Amino acid sequence: xxxxxxxxxxxxxxxxxxxxxxxxxxxxxxxxxxxxxxxxxxxxxxxxxxxxxxxxxxxxxxxxxxxxxxxxxxxxxxxxxxxxxxxxxxxxxxxxxxx
Numbered sequence: 001x002x003x004x005x006x007x008x009x010x011x012x013x014x015x016x017x018x019x020x021x022x023x024x025x026x027x028x029x030x031x032x033x034x035x036x037x038x039x040x041x042x043x044x045x046x047x048x049x050x051x052x053x054x055x056x057x058x059x060x061x062x063x064x065x066x067x068x069x070x071x072x073x074x075x076x077x078x079x080x081x082x083x084x085x086x087x088x089x090x091x092x093x094x095x096x097x098x099x
Contacts, residue, residue: 018055025051073098 011028015021029044047054057063077094084090 012058015055015058018052018059021058022051022055025055070098 008028011021011024015024025047029048032040032044074094077090077097081090081093084093
């Protein structure tokens with residue numbers, strides 16, 4: 001990685017709390033927009049829109065990945081189980097697949 005990317009990632013490691021990280025990222029966004037590169041500008045808009053959730057994740061390191069994974073399992077089982085006569089059969093397939 002480049003030094004600039006490393007410095008950006010370091011912000012997440014050094015932040016003491018979400019509020020500090022959020023403020024630091026707001027300052028970074030102002031500087032990044034001055035570069036006037038289309039990709040960076042798009043990234044700054046996304047970062048600004050999701051700033052609070054990103055700052056919270058960086059501090060707590062919690063995601064909803066388990067919920068998303070289970071949701072994907074349920075969708076997959078529903079798709080391959082089309083036409084099952086009883087909900088209980090679908091329920092059992094989901095439970096078996098999720099274990």
